[in-house]
Amino acid sequence: MKLVKNGRNTAGNQRWKCPTCGASTVRKRPDRSRAFTLQRFLGWLLGKDSQADADGSASGRSFRRATQWCWELRPHIPLTGEIHDVLQIDGFNLRTGWCILTVRAGGNVIAWQWCARESQAAWSALLARLPAPAVVVCDGGTGMHAALAEHWPDTRIQRCLVHLQRNVRKYVTTRSKTSAGKALWGLALKLTRVQDLDHAAEWLQLLAAWEEQYLHLTRERTYRAQATETPSWVRPTQQWWYTHQRLRSGHQALRRVLRAGHLFTFLDPALASLRVPATTNAIEGATNSQMRLLLLHHRGMPETHQRRAIEWWLYMQSEHPDPARVLAEHQHRPATTPPPPRREPEPGPALYDTGLTPEEGLWIRKGWAGRS
Known part of the structure; x- marks a missing residue:
């Protein structure tokens, strides 16, 4: 039976009615709801408003509850294999002890890598995923230059x-x-x-x-x-x-x-x-300083949320950001299945029980104590 329109509910959603039985319902679109919630979440995360401002309430508690699942999304920039003429690379240190290495080309972020410090292993993990450019602009980190010599030996280097x-x-x-x-x-x-x-x-x-x-x-x-x-820096x-x-x-x-x-x-x-x-001012001003400002606007976030905020900001600075694709790739957590029922063993003779037995000397006695 085809449903017919029956006005709207208090939330403004279209209400449908069955002409036969008169039952009405509202069509649920969880995909659209999640996409709208993600849009609200990114609008707050990449802006400078507080959660209370984004929610329109005094505490922002409902906003946190509605967007809690958004922290589980992990955006990533797909590798296309495109060979760029000029790349700018640099690292940004968080106060939590993490460091993120970024690669920028033509005004867009093309890759990043989390690490503990700017070591050769960290830079190698990032550079190995990208084809070698003609020129790379960078600072003077020793681990960076060792990784450049290993993975991009023919690339020209311009020091900032x-x-x-x-x-x-x-x-x-x-x-x-x-x-x-x-x-x-x-x-x-x-x-x-x-x-x-x-x-x-x-x-x-x-x-x-x-x-x-x-x-x-x-x-x-x-x-x-x-x-x-003797100067203080001289060894004994x-x-x-x-x-x-x-x-x-x-x-x-x-x-x-x-x-x-x-x-x-x-x-x-x-x-x-x-x-x-001649400098890395583009990546310093357009990337590092903006990430620092993002953490300042939302200061107080836990370490995991800080990392996710940085990842979302870098992803939105890529050439083709698509939050809907990230949402579609996200695998929802499977519903927790109830544990299998416990099979109790077949009851046998009770070794220990609550009943009274004459063998234990706990039988009810009659008459005066001590008399037979």
């Missing part, structure tokens, strides 16, 4: 010039008291202003001039037998150390990258059509 500046600043600071330290920090500041090959040649000349004037300072040594005081068994250790480390940070050929890769004429960036 901003990170290199920070490395030099860590050693010589911005307010060095020596002329050598001030000159080295000024040289590092000019690094991000290099725009073409002529600027690069001028910068290399400035570096050569600095080395001609101050390089001997990086080789001076202090011996324990002649020292009046160490007999000598470099006098200007921090100046030496700042200079070596620049020389190491220049010697590896990773300083001005973005100026290579053969790569001009790829428009290789």
Whole structure:
């Protein structure tokens, strides 16, 4: 029998009525309901409103109860095997001790990997899933470069010039008291202003001039037998150390990258059509800072919810995000089946019971005690 429309209920849903018996019902669409709930959940998770604001109540308890199952969804970006010209890679550390490694191409996130720290094994697990690009832009993590040499040996590397500046600043600071330290920090500041090959040649000349004037300072040594005081970082068994250790480390940070050929890769004429960036500002500003802001808006989440929030944010920054596909791939937990009935053994002769037996001396006695 075909049902006919019979108005709407108080919730605004269409009500259907059987013309024969007069019974009315409302058609249930759990798939649409779950999709709508997931949409509400992502709107709150990727925004800055509180759960009370999303629910319209004082506590947001009903919102938490309705969206509790959404935390079980684990989005992932499918691997397409596409070969990208330029990739940017970086790591982001959470306060809970987790670290997430991300890969970005053309403004979109294409892969991520959870780990405890930016080790070679963690980067290898991520890079092994992706085809090698022409150029990769990254910072100076040792584990990262070891994984790049293992999985992408033919890929050109461009070191982030901003990170290199920070490395030099860590050693010589911005307010060095020596002329050598001030000159080295000024040289590092000019690094991000290099725009073409002529600027690069001028910068290399400035570096050569600095080395001609101050390089001997990086080789001076202090011996324990002649020292009046010992720095705190010197080992107890160490007999000598470099006098200007921090100046030496700042200079070596620049020389190491220049010697590896990773300083001005973005100026290579053969790569001009790829428009290789000189920094990882795109992934730092568009990915890492946004994840940090997301955790700030929803501070107080447990560790598992923080990780799920990061995964959803990265997934929505991919090229083709589709929450409906994630919902369709999610396998619902099977209903808990009742345990099989326990089969009791057949009752036999009672070894221990609650009845009274004369053998135990508990038979009801008559007459005065002690009389037969």
